[in-house]
Amino acid sequence: MRALGFWLLPLLVVSGVAGAADFVGPESCKGCHPAAYTAWQQSKHARAADSLTESQKKDARCLSCHAPDQAQQNVASVTCETCHGGGQYYSPGYVMKDPELSRLVGLVDPSEKMCRTCHDASSPSLRPFNFVESLKAIDHWSAERAKKSTRAEAPSPPPAKK
Numbered sequence: 001m002r003a004l005g006f007w008l009l010p011l012l013v014v015s016g017v018a019g020a021a022d023f024v025g026p027e028s029c030k031g032c033h034p035a036a037y038t039a040w041q042q043s044k045h046a047r048a049a050d051s052l053t054e055s056q057k058k059d060a061r062c063l064s065c066h067a068p069d070q071a072q073q074n075v076a077s078v079t080c081e082t083c084h085g086g087g088q089y090y091s092p093g094y095v096m097k098d099p100e101l102s103r104l105v106g107l108v109d110p111s112e113k114m115c116r117t118c119h120d121a122s123s124p125s126l127r128p129f130n131f132v133e134s135l136k137a138i139d140h141w142s143a144e145r146a147k148k149s150t151r152a153e154a155p156s157p158p159p160a161k162k
């Protein structure tokens, strides 16, 4: 894995990739992260664009939080890659298995600061944003991590289908 990543790296650096990766869409993450996908799909983030009326869907002010990547990446709502970064370069399995390489080519660890770009004073929430509580409400990683520990003895990649 490492060796492949090693060869890929110079290519990516030369093409000036950092921060500019295209989105692959949530369906592309689903095959390898089925539990995360299901949890996300049931969250309000997955339906954020649906909260807007047809005319609001053309209003850049609303889109900036409800569908920030629609214009550039043609991906609606608040999607995996809105938080984790465009997956074009990190989503291949052999890159994903290398935590350092994944991050080098675009995988983002979402921070509280990132949440607050949308969950700020201008959002309609009645209560101020509480990061710890809000994280619990969007949990899509506990099941993934439980699975990871069972998989530890079996180095083969996860099956594409459930």
Ligand code: HEC
Pocket (backbone or CB within 6 Å): 024, 025, 026, 028, 029, 030, 031, 032, 033, 080, 081, 084, 086, 087, 091, 092, 093, 096, 097, 098, 099, 102, 144, 148, 157, 158
């Ligand atoms: C070909 C399979 C595959 C695809 C497609 C894929 N992943 Fe992964 N992903 C993995 C594997 C394998 C890991 C390594 C960790 C593990 O064993 O679960 C991983 C790890 C991660 C991690 C944790 C990284 C870390 O080091 O903490 C995140 C976050 C993640 N993937 C997000 C995504 C997102 C978002 C997408 C879609 C844009 C995606 N993945 C697509 C296989 C994949």
Ligand code: HEC
Pocket (backbone or CB within 6 Å): 044, 045, 047, 048, 049, 050, 051, 064, 065, 066, 068, 078, 082, 083, 110, 111, 112, 114, 115, 116, 117, 118, 119, 131, 134, 135, 137, 138
């Ligand atoms: C790109 C903008 C954006 C980012 C970044 C973002 N959110 Fe959201 N979030 C929204 C929008 C918009 C909604 C409301 C969706 C709807 O109902 O239409 C929402 C809804 C939620 C809700 C559901 C609120 C409810 O009333 O049930 C939770 C919880 C939440 N977000 C947590 C988070 C956390 C935690 C982070 C950071 C890890 C985060 N969000 C990052 C835009 C964002």
Ligand code: HEC
Pocket (backbone or CB within 6 Å): 044, 051, 052, 053, 056, 059, 061, 062, 063, 064, 065, 066, 117, 118, 119, 120, 122, 123, 124, 125, 126
């Ligand atoms: C700064 C980011 C931001 C902007 C800009 C924004 N929203 Fe939101 N919106 C949110 C967040 C975050 C929530 C979820 C609040 C919560 O429940 O915590 C939300 C919730 C909503 C909801 C309630 C959805 C539900 O499930 O009850 C509607 C409707 C909505 N927004 C419409 C709009 C419209 C229309 C615009 C444009 C005029 C807009 N929003 C602009 C962040 C934003």
Ligand code: HEC
Pocket (backbone or CB within 6 Å): 026, 029, 030, 033, 036, 037, 038, 040, 041, 045, 078, 079, 080, 081, 082, 083, 084, 110, 111, 135, 138, 140, 141, 144, 145
């Ligand atoms: C609103 C932002 C947001 C969205 C949308 C989102 N994630 Fe995450 N994701 C996070 C945060 C924050 C964490 C880390 C939580 C923690 O470390 O406590 C995380 C963790 C993960 C992990 C576990 C990483 C690990 O350490 O094991 C995976 C896998 C993952 N996300 C995949 C996805 C996939 C796939 C999607 C879409 C189907 C998605 N995420 C959508 C914010 C988001």
